[in-house]
Amino acid sequence: MRKNHLIYVIKLSLIFILIVYLFDKIVYLGLEKLNSNVFTGQSGGKVNQFLKEKDNLDLVVFGSSRANHHINNSKLSDNSFNIGMDGAKIASAATLLLNLPENKKQTVLFHLSPAYAFDSLYNGDDILALSKLSNKNSIIKKEFEQLEKTTFLKKFFWTLNFNGSSLGLLKNYFYPKNNVNEYKGFDPITVTAQQKTIFKNISEKKTNLVCQKNFQLNPIYEKYINDIDNFCKKNNKHLIIFTAPIYSDDCKKDDIALEHFLNLKNITYWNLTDMFQNNRSLENWRDNSHLSHKGAEIFTDSIKAKLDIIK
Template identity: 45%
Template structure:
């Protein structure tokens, strides 16, 4: 009983401190997103291939990039469901190889554990896929396991001015990294499709359906996309995903090899799957022109 009470006192103490943190990836970006989401016109969701590749300021004067490294559809879709009922444009990144991954079990929802006791939608999603540590139901402080140091650090000394931050984190490169970007194992570059025949992961399919319904009910323009890759020797999963998205009447733009998929200018690349700042600016401008037209702002 004593430990239970102490846990709650400590939890609410951390939560009060955390609520004033608006910088850093631990909770700061979440908090900034939650504070401005209702007023945004344009939002980007997805993994690092969204976070580092789309500068929302080049598409909208009132946009935000909520991409986060290492996250997949469950994480991003849950944050998308927090948006208000008003007209907004959503650019949602999805990778074909992840969409057909039979082993995906929405494990990225665990990254939202700090929001479990603060938001009913997050709580519902985590419960649905059983991604809550059972001990967290008793000891709420577990919500901050692994991120407490980052919270304290950004509470004491914010590392950037969040009022001018739009969520976009470009990747800087130097001459050395430009030269080394192609130093990959030849066998790795030449690897083709790892399997024959594809099925859409059921969790991906469920979230695609959820996002479609959510967008329809809440006045959203929903556009899915895939970022460029320097090497992609398996196109069967791309083709499969395009067909599936078409069946579901979802807008999907596969940019995996339509832009910058060339070794002619390595300054566009940080590595084989991530663009440099220069490449990201070029790619964002391409998306702005081809998807949203010349008068996007």
């Protein structure tokens, strides 16, 4: 009797697991169908637009909010896209870059922050923003596995990869933020009067940041710099790594250390941290590391001039 009872429990458990598994896949297919029709918003739509257009682009901007909000790429090329994402660091940005087409000539502007590059605690968690594509895109799936960002539960329950983004997808599906035919990825920042006042008060206070003495490149940053460098050299991409302006940069040693590393690898590096050093107008800034829409236009013009020189 006990044996029969145990067999019954096992069979019931297996049936339950099978039902849950099938239900998860049905829900996942629905979410995936929804996601594939969303092309606006940073909950997934912007990435979808990039992946849809990537093979036909001449110029692409990668990086964090300091790429997203700072470069009006339409001024650089009519056939371009800015896939800068708020909160992105090298893992997510480099993974998207590795999706570019092979053997097609393209200019790649890739933003790197020296402060993050030498952060020993960085573990690549920003790649989780691409979770919903980790079962669909082989390149993204590979990077998830290499960074050990996938779990048994996520491998079994695919809907978990949409956790936290479903509402954003629904919102952008029914109420698209941008006109896809006109949107090129650049999101300028319009600064409010209150934000101006806050930053003015902050900028007038002196900081006493102490630079660390030793600069060891984070191993994840080193891996991805090597990956994107090799990929670009192999596939006819003109890679330019840049650092966007900072209003007050209290530590220069990390800039120098990053520049030294990139120079050894013969990678073009534009350190533009101090570009506004002779123009201290707060009209160009939202905060210490983000330009206003006015500052972004000035910065973009500077990038355009540098690109024109090397063409």
